[in-house]
Amino acid sequence: MGAESSSRRRCTPQGWNFLWGLKVKHKLKHFIWKCLQGILPVNAVIRERCSKGDSVCKCCGEYPETIEHLLFFCDNALAIWKVAPVSWAGLECLRNNFGHWWEEIREARAMESGQERIELTVNVLWQIWKSRNRRQFEDKGMDPMTVVNKATREWREFQEAQDVDGGNGSHTTNGKEGLGGWREPEVGWVKINSDAAVQQKAERAGWGMIARDCLGNALGAWAVPDTCCSSAKQEEALALRSAMLMAKQQGWRRVVFESDCKQLIDSINSGDGDSDIATILLDIVSLKSNFYKCCFSFTRRMNNSVSHSLAKLALSLDGPAEWKVVFPAWLLELLQADCRGSCSISV
Numbered sequence: 001m002g003a004e005s006s007s008r009r010r011c012t013p014q015g016w017n018f019l020w021g022l023k024v025k026h027k028l029k030h031f032i033w034k035c036l037q038g039i040l041p042v043n044a045v046i047r048e049r050c051s052k053g054d055s056v057c058k059c060c061g062e063y064p065e066t067i068e069h070l071l072f073f074c075d076n077a078l079a080i081w082k083v084a085p086v087s088w089a090g091l092e093c094l095r096n097n098f099g100h101w102w103e104e105i106r107e108a109r110a111m112e113s114g115q116e117r118i119e120l121t122v123n124v125l126w127q128i129w130k131s132r133n134r135r136q137f138e139d140k141g142m143d144p145m146t147v148v149n150k151a152t153r154e155w156r157e158f159q160e161a162q163d164v165d166g167g168n169g170s171h172t173t174n175g176k177e178g179l180g181g182w183r184e185p186e187v188g189w190v191k192i193n194s195d196a197a198v199q200q201k202a203e204r205a206g207w208g209m210i211a212r213d214c215l216g217n218a219l220g221a222w223a224v225p226d227t228c229c230s231s232a233k234q235e236e237a238l239a240l241r242s243a244m245l246m247a248k249q250q251g252w253r254r255v256v257f258e259s260d261c262k263q264l265i266d267s268i269n270s271g272d273g274d275s276d277i278a279t280i281l282l283d284i285v286s287l288k289s290n291f292y293k294c295c296f297s298f299t300r301r302m303n304n305s306v307s308h309s310l311a312k313l314a315l316s317l318d319g320p321a322e323w324k325v326v327f328p329a330w331l332l333e334l335l336q337a338d339c340r341g342s343c344s345i346s347v
């Protein structure tokens, strides 16, 4: 379940530069550095180095607490990743060696919003460690969603603080777009963000939809598991179509549909047939007639975190979940964090 420290890949100088250049608090960089060096003081490491204490994980009480167990395999970590707004699907097989896993996610830095995703991931890892410490030293558990909300909040606050300071230049060229969080629609409009989560291996998919008004108030939230699993793009298209059906049912007349799948939004707006999703696109086009006005906009994944969390939640559901009027506390917290981002940037 754990990796031997001898098999840890040595980080290259570029690797270290990348780590030290991340837009996260210094203590978080130091934490990742310790993980990469295999010296984070988890129970198995302490046992191995000092022959002291019990190597078993206190969170689950089942396995030796290696760095990888703590961060990826422990029930505590799994529950947190399940609701986290970042996922590194496809890298599951690398999780038994933190160094290898880190090398792979580092590759994402060249992708759109890649750097931000990595920084958010670092915050999630850090909060997993902090929640483990609460369990270890105070014997207190923490709700996974609270852990994720803390990670998201601290990540956003740090990003914003950096932007206000003028940043350090290296990757602020993306501009504030993309870092600003969710943006409210115009008065009289409803905005529905949709997202899909796909677990190819388990052949499961889930859709998440969140509807908000011009003040950022939630009007409805949906987490819908899909009975079969198609490609990520198809699932994104199905999630958006489902958002349109929900909006139609609610009788909303002016609606912005927002997705972080650029190809999908481009296909809808350009009218260019995309063969993978041709039939779903036809449905989407015909559903437009149910609205007085509707439009489709692309947003970065970072600004789509609420629907993303709902989509991930849907993966573990047996049937669709819907919230209207009354919303669970974790969802309200997510919404608040999302709105805070948008409010502070638009000043």
Ligand SMILES: [Zn+2]
Binding pocket: 057, 058, 059, 060, 061, 062, 063, 069, 073, 074, 075, 076
């Ligand atoms: Zn454990």
